[in-house]
Amino acid sequence: MVNKLMHMQRVKKQQGATLLGMLIVGAFVVFAALVVMKVAPAYIEFMSVKKVLKAMQSESLGTMTNKEIKDSFEKRASIAYVDTVKGSDLVIEKAPDGGAVVSVSYEVVKPIMGNVSVLIDFSARSDGK
Template sequence: MKRNQSGMTLLGFLLVLVVVGFAAFIAMRLFPMYQEFYAVKSSLKGVAAEPGVSDMDPAKIQDLFFRRLYINYSESVKPSHVKIERMDGGWKMSVSYEVRRPLVGNLDVVGKFDASEPLTRRAPE
């Protein structure tokens, strides 16, 4: 009785290895962009948790935000990307920015990120 062998050939294995390697390469290029966005969101939440932030001057709020970003080594967010506007009970802080990173050759990856947080916490009395 003759049995057929089954399994993956060397060529099939190399093809799978190339696809997995390319996916890992793209993930390594994208991870820092999303890590920085997480730092932006956590900095926004940290500023929103500051006591009395709803009564602060916008320049002071922006200074607190960029101090937190500096700790997280964020380089893509600039003061022109931050918008602070008045709302009922405090402020609303929005951050909108783009990040462009080289991928392969003349191909780039562009990430567009937006985050906002209401700043309504009052000072304790």
């Protein structure tokens, strides 16, 4: 009998998650999923930009003019569905080995909800640094 009474007291002390707690956790999960869904396309496009720049590095960039490099980027970017970066955004520098290094830095602003937005800075180079 005493064991049963002690067991019932322990059961009373045990409590599960409250409705308010579940709503708060649910709201946090929904907000996190919303942010990921809004930001993921920008990161996917950035990976495409990096892929295009890496592919360009395999070309002989040292023998190409700046206009040819920018045109090459434009063609590759249109195939890779890159809309954010244009050839005019590229920075072309001469490398010590006689080649060229193409780099780009840009920002993407993604609205989350209402007047809340996320600003993401991206930077990529053709030599991978």
